[in-house]
Amino acid sequence: MSLAPTMPSEALRMLRFDRVQRSAHWSNALLFGVLMATAIPLYFGSFFGVVLARHVVAEIHLWTGLALPIPIIISLLGSWGVQMRRDVRRINLWTREEMRWMKTLGETPLVADKFNPGQKLNSIFTAASIVIMLATGSMLQWFRFFPVPWRQGATFVHDAFAFAIFLVVIGHIVMALTHRDSLRSIFTGWVSEGWAARHAGAWLKEEQAKAGRTE
Amino acid sequence: MMSAHRDASISPKAPKRVPIGRRVFIGLAALGAAGVVFWASVANFFSGVLGSGLGGLLPGGDRFRIYSITGNYPTVSRANYRLKVSGLVHDPRTFTIEDLEAMPSTSFTKAFQCVTGWRVPDVRWEGVQLSHILKTVGVKEGAVALTFESYDRADTECLTLDQAHLPDVIVAYRMLGAPVTTEHGGPVRLYVAPMFGYKSLKWLSAIKVVDGVQPGYWEENGYPVNGWLDGTTGPTNPDPQLT
Numbered sequence: 001m002s003l004a005p006t007m008p009s010e011a012l013r014m015l016r017f018d019r020v021q022r023s024a025h026w027s028n029a030l031l032f033g034v035l036m037a038t039a040i041p042l043y044f045g046s047f048f049g050v051v052l053a054r055h056v057v058a059e060i061h062l063w064t065g066l067a068l069p070i071p072i073i074i075s076l077l078g079s080w081g082v083q084m085r086r087d088v089r090r091i092n093l094w095t096r097e098e099m100r101w102m103k104t105l106g107e108t109p110l111v112a113d114k115f116n117p118g119q120k121l122n123s124i125f126t127a128a129s130i131v132i133m134l135a136t137g138s139m140l141q142w143f144r145f146f147p148v149p150w151r152q153g154a155t156f157v158h159d160a161f162a163f164a165i166f167l168v169v170i171g172h173i174v175m176a177l178t179h180r181d182s183l184r185s186i187f188t189g190w191v192s193e194g195w196a197a198r199h200a201g202a203w204l205k206e207e208q209a210k211a212g213r214t215e
Numbered sequence: 216m217m218s219a220h221r222d223a224s225i226s227p228k229a230p231k232r233v234p235i236g237r238r239v240f241i242g243l244a245a246l247g248a249a250g251v252v253f254w255a256s257v258a259n260f261f262s263g264v265l266g267s268g269l270g271g272l273l274p275g276g277d278r279f280r281i282y283s284i285t286g287n288y289p290t291v292s293r294a295n296y297r298l299k300v301s302g303l304v305h306d307p308r309t310f311t312i313e314d315l316e317a318m319p320s321t322s323f324t325k326a327f328q329c330v331t332g333w334r335v336p337d338v339r340w341e342g343v344q345l346s347h348i349l350k351t352v353g354v355k356e357g358a359v360a361l362t363f364e365s366y367d368r369a370d371t372e373c374l375t376l377d378q379a380h381l382p383d384v385i386v387a388y389r390m391l392g393a394p395v396t397t398e399h400g401g402p403v404r405l406y407v408a409p410m411f412g413y414k415s416l417k418w419l420s421a422i423k424v425v426d427g428v429q430p431g432y433w434e435e436n437g438y439p440v441n442g443w444l445d446g447t448t449g450p451t452n453p454d455p456q457l458t
């Protein structure tokens with residue numbers, strides 16, 4: 001069967017992100033956005049002269065930070081999280097081809113999974129940074145329970161990862177804006193089979209096999 | 216187990232897969248944890264070898280975080296600045312900044328260490344020892360402690376009389392090689408070297424000699440009244456070059 005990428009049929013579309021995943025993504029994005037926006041005056045406080053409301057900004061930052069893991073945890077738990085859990089497994093497990101593709105920065109051939117290795121790495125980094133920022137942020141807040149050198153370490157790690165998060169998030173947004181079909185799928189959930197054939201061949205095959213089996 | 220089954224049934228000839236996600240995740244988390252535990256010693260080691268500088272090269276290193284309780288800076292010009300010293304003293308006085316500068320000055324280089332964890336090494340401080348001011352006004356019998364007030368009308372601090380006589384407790388009018396800036400608590404602030412930063416009250420407006428320790432703003436909010444950097448009950452090694 002040949003898959004003409006131009007064929008715009010309803011029947012030939014595939015659900016890339018279900019409602020749970022889309023809600024989780026955008027809730028998480030909103031929380032990251034608020035954290036990053038409040039981080040700027042916290043970090044450059046003396047720079048912009050916006051210290052005026054530093055304690056207010058810090059309070060918003062803290063509560064948003066504490067809420068950060070909630071959307072992802074909720075989306076993973078319960079009966080509604082099937083797709084989410086399946087994609088976590090997908091992001092975790094890499095084939096040799098994917099590892100080689102990542103090492104050569106996309107130079108080697110790859111029939112991609114639902115997510116390409118770069119996208120997978122972005123998710124893994126995001127997951128790790130949530131845990132790290134939550135842990136070090138809590139240490140900054142409840143510093144009394146930690147020895148002074150650890151407080152110094154927590155400050156450093158919180159700042160260093162914040163820096164990395166800014167780079168990764170900017171990269172993520174640039175990639176999203178330059179890949180319109182992918183971008184649309186995180187709003188609507190859908191991609192065309194043609195898109196899948198071009199960008200996620202392994203996933204397409206997998207879905208077709210599943211469909212064939214259940215028929 | 217169930218899930219592994221399901222995956223296998225989806226693609227029977229599935230190629231061998233490696234849990235890269237878990238490895239990278241654990242690797243990053245371990246890196247973060249190591250940073251928390253070891254960063255301070257690494258930074259100290261390098262500032263010993265390179266003569267500081269490492270922290271300054273990295274995001275978040277060696278940088279003041281400017282706090283203010285009121286959300287505002289009181290701006291007091293040099294000309295309008297007054298330090299009122301009162302309470303259990305023989306000669307209550309109000310000093311101008313010129314008065315303070317005319318007193319014997321002390322300068323040294325010491326870190327500013329915040330109780331929440333950030334630290335700025337090698338800060339140059341200059342001012343007059345608090346003990347000298349106390350000698351000038353003459354402390355009366357029965358005096359036990361000092362209270363400090365700020366031009367921000369919010370912050371207060373306290374020191375025992377003994378603490379106030381330590382050689383590296385100063386009323387500072389220069390910091391980082393220049394007059395103390397407004398954001399750092401200028402024109403005149405307290406600098407209590409052997410204690411955490413919250414003891415070094417900014418925008419110092421008044422000193423009162425009293426007959427009992429009165430916890431200040433941060434201490435009312437849960438910080439230790441004796442904010443010794445080493446967490447002990449007293450200074451372990453007052454700077455020998457100052458004694």
Ligand code: HEM
Binds near residue numbers: 065155163
């Ligand atoms: C996207 C994630 C985050 C980013 C980019 C970020 C960034 C920052 C930055 C740049 C600072 C300023 C630190 C400084 O002055 O050196 C800061 C402070 C802080 N962060 Fe975060 N952070 C994030 C997540 C969190 C989380 C999850 C918590 C949760 C507990 C948290 C709690 C704090 C606290 C308590 C402070 C200290 C505020 C203060 O100075 O009063 N942060 N953060």
